[in-house]
Structures are given as C-alpha cells and as structure tokens.
Amino acid sequence: MAVRILGTGRGIPKNYMTNDDMAKLVDTSDEWIKTRVGIEKRHIVETETTTSMAIEAAKEAMDNAGIKPEEIDLILLATVTNDKVVPNCSCQLQAELGMVNAIAIDINSACAGFVVALNTAIAYFKAGIYKTALIIGSETLSKIVDWTDRSTCVLFGDGSGAAVVRADDTAITDFVQGSDGTKGGALDRGTWGVVNPFVKDDAKVPGLYMDGQAVYKFAVKIVPKCIEELLERNNLDKSDIKYYIVHQANLRIIQTAVKRLGEPEEKFPVNVDRYGNTSSASIPILLDELNRDGKLERGDKIIFCGFGGGLSWAATLVTW
Numbered sequence: 001m002a003v004r005i006l007g008t009g010r011g012i013p014k015n016y017m018t019n020d021d022m023a024k025l026v027d028t029s030d031e032w033i034k035t036r037v038g039i040e041k042r043h044i045v046e047t048e049t050t051t052s053m054a055i056e057a058a059k060e061a062m063d064n065a066g067i068k069p070e071e072i073d074l075i076l077l078a079t080v081t082n083d084k085v086v087p088n089c090s091c092q093l094q095a096e097l098g099m100v101n102a103i104a105i106d107i108n109s110a111c112a113g114f115v116v117a118l119n120t121a122i123a124y125f126k127a128g129i130y131k132t133a134l135i136i137g138s139e140t141l142s143k144i145v146d147w148t149d150r151s152t153c154v155l156f157g158d159g160s161g162a163a164v165v166r167a168d169d170t171a172i173t174d175f176v177q178g179s180d181g182t183k184g185g186a187l188d189r190g191t192w193g194v195v196n197p198f199v200k201d202d203a204k205v206p207g208l209y210m211d212g213q214a215v216y217k218f219a220v221k222i223v224p225k226c227i228e229e230l231l232e233r234n235n236l237d238k239s240d241i242k243y244y245i246v247h248q249a250n251l252r253i254i255q256t257a258v259k260r261l262g263e264p265e266e267k268f269p270v271n272v273d274r275y276g277n278t279s280s281a282s283i284p285i286l287l288d289e290l291n292r293d294g295k296l297e298r299g300d301k302i303i304f305c306g307f308g309g310g311l312s313w314a315a316t317l318v319t320w
C-alpha cells in the first residue's frame with residue numbers, strides 16, 4: 001500500500017521581519033545571516049497561532065484536494081509549539097473544520113515532524129486502518145526562541161503547511177527514519193519545572209538552545225545518506241527523482257547535499273530565504289509552493305527529507 005498526495009495548503013503569518021529588522025534587536029547583520037544561513041526574512045506571528053495557521057493550511061489543502069472534511073479519517077499534526085497541551089492542536093483543528101470521522105493526533109519530532117507524520121500515515125494505510133489523512137506541520141517558533149540570543153533567534157520563523165494524502169496502490173512509496181537520543185542536547189528547550197505538594201520549582205523556562213555546528217555536521221551527513229538509501233532500496237537512479245524537498249534549516253546544508261549527491265541545484269528547491277527555519281512546517285510549505293506554481297506533474301517522484309531535534313531524521317519517497 002502506498003500514498004498519493006491529493007492536495008496541499010499553507011498558512012503564513014501576515015507580518016515578517018527582515019535581517020535588518022533583526023539587527024535592531026541583536027548584534028547581527030544582513031551580511032552574516034545571508035552568508036551563513038541564506039535567510040533574508042522570516043514571518044513572525046502577531047495575532048496568528050499554531051492552531052489558526054494550521055486551520056488555514058488545512059482548509060487550503062482540502063480545497064486543493066477536492067476533499068470534504070468528513071472524508072478525512074486521520075489527522076496527524078506535527079508541532080513542537082502547540083498552543084495548549086490539552087486539547088492538542090489536531091483536536092482543535094478537527095473541531096473547527098468538522099472532520100468528524102477522524103482521529104486527531106499531535107506528533108512531536110521537531111524538524112523531522114512532517115515527514116514522521118507522513119510515514120505514520122503510510123504505516124496506518126499499510127495496516128488497512130485508515131485511508132485518507134490530513135498531515136500538517138505548524139509552528140510558532142517565535143514563542144520559544146530566546147530573542148536575546150543572536151545565534152538562534154535570527155534562524156527561525158513561524159508558519160504552517162498541510163497535505164491531504166490517500167492510500168493508493170498505484171504509487172511507489174517507501175521511507176527511512178531514525179533517532180539518536182544520545183545527541184539530544186544539541187537542540188534543547190529545557191524543562192517546564194515541577195510544582196506539586198513536594199516540589200516547588202519556579203525556575204524560568206529557558207529559550208531554545210542549539211549547538212549549531214553539531215546539528216550542522218549531523219545534517220550534512222544524514223540528508224545524502226537517507227536519499228541514497230531510498231534510491232538503492234527502490235532500485236531507482238537519481239535521474240528518476242524530480243525534486244528532493246528537504247528541511248529548510250540552512251542554505252549551506254542544502255548546497256552540501258547537492259554537492260555530495262552530484263545533483264543539479266534545481267532539484268533541491270529552496271525557500272529558506274523567505275521563511276527562515278520553520279521546523280516541521282518547512283517541507284509542506286515548500287511542497288505547497290511547488291504545487292501551486294505548477295511545478296509538479298502526476299507521476300513525478302519526490303523525496304522528502306527532514307532532520308533536527310531529538311536528534312531525529314526521516315525521509316520518504318512518494319509519487320506525486
């Protein structure tokens with residue numbers, strides 16, 4: 001059993017900040033950010049929330065797919081920045097959009113989240129349990145970054161992307177994924193602290209910490225490795241793949257993958273320049289842009305690859 005993507009959508013905050021705007025807050029420059037990461041601007045919420053952006057992306061994706069909310073039987077929403085712990089973001093989405101026949105589950109697998117969610121849907125499809133899923137990545141990273149830390153706050157942005165997928169026997173699908181919790185300290189948000197009758201821990205929750213170089217080294221190895229594994233397992237040549245849609249963390253990571261795989265740059269579409277790193281939302285936002293720009297044709301083979309906090313990674317081969 002394989003998967004077919006029927007439609008895509010996105011929800012993007014109205015406001016954005018340029019690198020010059022960031023330089024008014026921390027000691028940075030347009031030149032440093034562009035050269036080291038490839039970002040020019042990032043969208044940042046004012047009134048939008050992780051849930052409201054997910055609702056916008058989901059509506060667009062269902063509309064694009066020509067699917068009614070009642071037809072969805074599985075909602076998998078990837079986020080590390082949900083608005084509430086309970087109810088989860090996907091249940092709020094289900095209520096808002098009337099997806100009355102769906103189970104609604106949030107997934108936290110950081111920047112690999114959208115691809116992990118897609119792979120989870122594929123596993124459910126293979127088991128014959130569900131057949132039409134809404135997969136979303138939605139993030140408000142601006143609420144967890146430390147706005148005084150120039151080494152992280154300039155990197156991230158807010159946004160949401162969604163795809164409606166359906167079980168389909170006629171398409172090729174395969175995935176690889178993994179985690180290495182021993183390296184989890186490289187990207188860490190700290191704990192909430194405990195308050196109960198025995199403990200009163202009122203420590204302030206620290207902002208996001210990242211050992212950028214450790215994550216960078218991991219990323220430049222894992223992206224080509226996942227792609228090569230998927231190609232080999234499915235007896236495919238690189239020329240069979242139309243696009244590699246990889247997590248948009250840093251333009252240099254993408255350029256290194258281009259070089260290591262010996263593939264043309266055009267096969268690795270990029271939008272990190274306009275959105276920054278939107279974690280689990282980066283891949284579905286990019287997918288939606290390609291779809292709406294008419295760059296995808298039925299039968300095209302695509303490989304998604306997400307990587308990040310955990311550390312975790314996931315890659316999926318799909319037929320458009």
Ligand code: UT7
Nearest residue numbers: 028029032036111150151154212213215216219249250308
């Ligand atoms: O989505 C989750 C996955 N995340 C990633 O994949 C991120 C992976 N890592 C990276 O993309 C890169 O490591 C970064 C973009 C985070 C950092 O780039 P880098 O080339 O590794 O820079 P660095 O951390 O080695 O810092 C180089 C210099 C330092 O100054 P000194 O010590 O050389 O004087 C930093 O203090 O750049 C300085 N620096 C900055 N300067 C201006 C760090 N942040 C900034 C800044 N503006 N915003």
